Amino acid sequence: MESRKSVVVLDFGGQYAHLIARRIRELNFYSKLLPYDISLEDLQRSNPAAVVFSGGPASVLEKDAPRPREEVVSFLLRNKIPILGVCYGHQLIASFFGGRIARKEKGEYGSSVLRVVEKNELFLDTPSIQRVWMSHRDSVVELPSDLVVLASTDYSEVAAYKHRTLPAYGVQFHPEVKHTEHGKTILSNFLRRVVGLTPNWFIEDEAMHIIEEMRKNIKGKVLLAVSGGVDSLTTALMLQKAIGGENLYLIHVNTGLLRENESERVLEILKKLGFTNVHYVDASKLFLERLRGVTDPEEKRRIIAKTFAEVFKDKALQLSHTVGGFKYLAQGTIYPDRVESGATGKATAKIKSHHNVVMEAIPGLELVEPLAEFYKDEVRRIAEILGLPEELVKQHPFPGPGLAVRVLGEVTEEKLKILRKATMIVEEEFRKAGLYEKVWQAFPVLLPVKSVGVKGDVRSYEYVLALRVVESEDAMTASFVKLPWDFLEKLAERLVNEVDGVNRVLYDITHKPPATIEFE
Numbered sequence: 001m002e003s004r005k006s007v008v009v010l011d012f013g014g015q016y017a018h019l020i021a022r023r024i025r026e027l028n029f030y031s032k033l034l035p036y037d038i039s040l041e042d043l044q045r046s047n048p049a050a051v052v053f054s055g056g057p058a059s060v061l062e063k064d065a066p067r068p069r070e071e072v073v074s075f076l077l078r079n080k081i082p083i084l085g086v087c088y089g090h091q092l093i094a095s096f097f098g099g100r101i102a103r104k105e106k107g108e109y110g111s112s113v114l115r116v117v118e119k120n121e122l123f124l125d126t127p128s129i130q131r132v133w134m135s136h137r138d139s140v141v142e143l144p145s146d147l148v149v150l151a152s153t154d155y156s157e158v159a160a161y162k163h164r165t166l167p168a169y170g171v172q173f174h175p176e177v178k179h180t181e182h183g184k185t186i187l188s189n190f191l192r193r194v195v196g197l198t199p200n201w202f203i204e205d206e207a208m209h210i211i212e213e214m215r216k217n218i219k220g221k222v223l224l225a226v227s228g229g230v231d232s233l234t235t236a237l238m239l240q241k242a243i244g245g246e247n248l249y250l251i252h253v254n255t256g257l258l259r260e261n262e263s264e265r266v267l268e269i270l271k272k273l274g275f276t277n278v279h280y281v282d283a284s285k286l287f288l289e290r291l292r293g294v295t296d297p298e299e300k301r302r303i304i305a306k307t308f309a310e311v312f313k314d315k316a317l318q319l320s321h322t323v324g325g326f327k328y329l330a331q332g333t334i335y336p337d338r339v340e341s342g343a344t345g346k347a348t349a350k351i352k353s354h355h356n357v358v359m360e361a362i363p364g365l366e367l368v369e370p371l372a373e374f375y376k377d378e379v380r381r382i383a384e385i386l387g388l389p390e391e392l393v394k395q396h397p398f399p400g401p402g403l404a405v406r407v408l409g410e411v412t413e414e415k416l417k418i419l420r421k422a423t424m425i426v427e428e429e430f431r432k433a434g435l436y437e438k439v440w441q442a443f444p445v446l447l448p449v450k451s452v453g454v455k456g457d458v459r460s461y462e463y464v465l466a467l468r469v470v471e472s473e474d475a476m477t478a479s480f481v482k483l484p485w486d487f488l489e490k491l492a493e494r495l496v497n498e499v500d501g502v503n504r505v506l507y508d509i510t511h512k513p514p515a516t517i518e519f520e
């Protein structure tokens, strides 16, 4: 059993379920995300001080809606372990106690004004009227006498409730998202006031703990895929600290889908960081061959994942002939990679297949993913602690499938060449203007269409680039950046003047959701 108390978040499939756990960790409490149908034994192993029921896409009104096991519910109630329901969780807990849930004629999506109608610890230090963020269609329309309404909105009379005698609470809104003004205070109130917890989770200790665990448990040679991004570099540093350099083998693959001189740069960095067993595979021909004629985005991702695994396996086999067998495969997978691939919970919807997650199946090798539970900003803090140079800590994320998801439709050498050049210019201009570190990502995308233009009095019929520039905290949600016109103008000018084959530049003004950050 875990020695320290944890706050368990039961995952009912909400896209923001892990965000709840993350906010709780930001408040310095140890938190774990577990599947909604976890057994009592496994739940107890986590030593739960409190349990949060997350939101989710299902409806409590459906017969086979996800529910926690009965043994779990009765354990929580019997032992008076505090519970907090969020959205779907709020509806679920209300229904356990005999409340009535109904599907109303319309939903309540986005910002709402919450009125606190009953003084309660949960809303301590927050104003009686506050903005909250809602995303639901079902509502709690009747409460049993055991439950008291704490807050309402115009649309939802039961926007928050508590049980009269048990430590059970529900909120229809999402306290975990930034758009809920006082969400963090509300979560903090629940943990400090209702549950009575004292802080027991600090990221430095956490990273050191994971390193310590790896030191104890890893017995044998480790293969690590390194892209040069902050995730895999941090993974490499953690492993270096845990097991030293001797048993650590780094492989960098040139997929042919990387940016200008990227592989050379990565190899240089690894040398500087003191890694000795570094191996390079140039598989660019193979990747491009296999992608020829393929236009479907998920098919492209599948091919890249499969090829990546194959290349990796071959190299591992080849290496093991010379240095002896490998026991582990390490990757820089971070939490959002898994959420969006639908790999975190049974109730989560799949958005797109992030390639490192699909790569899990290399038979015979045990997977090591020390960052699997962290968000990017947490990874950056760990990287800093481990001494990764600042420009590497702050580099923008670059997807595993590389430029293939930014050349929409079929990937060809010609298009890659255009996009490489354009990418270089965009990165350069952002750095020059001091904007690079202010945004989450900034990159061009090559659209699969040509448009008519005029260059030097001559008609041109060339490709169109889209610019994608977003701000984000963790890539789960993002907003487009309102860049100054002058900057955009200069950037577009450079792109059409210097990149052969492009005569038009568009600016993407959609947020995520509904658009994703990458176009494929």
Ligand SMILES: Nc1ncnc2c1ncn2[C@@H]1O[C@H](COP(=O)(O)OP(=O)(O)OP(=O)(O)O)[C@@H](O)[C@H]1O
Pocket (backbone or CB within 6 Å): 224, 225, 226, 227, 228, 229, 230, 231, 232, 233, 251, 252, 253, 254, 255, 330, 331, 332, 333, 337, 356, 395, 396, 397, 398, 399, 400
């Ligand atoms: N070209 C590559 N060569 C070797 N490993 C790779 C390559 N591309 C991706 N990987 C593996 O897949 C993982 C996920 O890729 P991803 O691009 O998300 O992460 P990253 O490059 O480490 O960090 P960032 O998200 O900051 O770019 C990497 O951490 C790495 O383990």
Ligand SMILES: O=c1[nH]c(=O)c2[nH+]cn([C@@H]3O[C@H](COP(=O)(O)O)[C@@H](O)[C@H]3O)c2[nH]1
Pocket (backbone or CB within 6 Å): 337, 340, 352, 353, 354, 355, 356, 397, 398, 399, 400, 401, 441, 475, 512, 515, 516, 517, 518, 519, 520
């Ligand atoms: O390792 C990765 N493998 C992938 O297949 C992949 N696809 C997208 N990304 C990056 O993840 C973040 C969220 O991207 P999306 O909004 O496009 O899903 C953004 O930061 C993207 O750049 C990937 N990273």
Ligand SMILES: NC(=O)CC[C@H](N)C(=O)O
Pocket (backbone or CB within 6 Å): 014, 054, 055, 056, 057, 058, 059, 060, 086, 087, 088, 089, 135, 136, 137, 138, 139
């Ligand atoms: N975000 C949620 O948890 C939604 C809960 C439920 N599916 C509803 O629509 O009301």
Ligand SMILES: [Mg+2]
Pocket (backbone or CB within 6 Å): 227, 228, 229, 397, 398, 399, 400
């Ligand atoms: Mg990367």
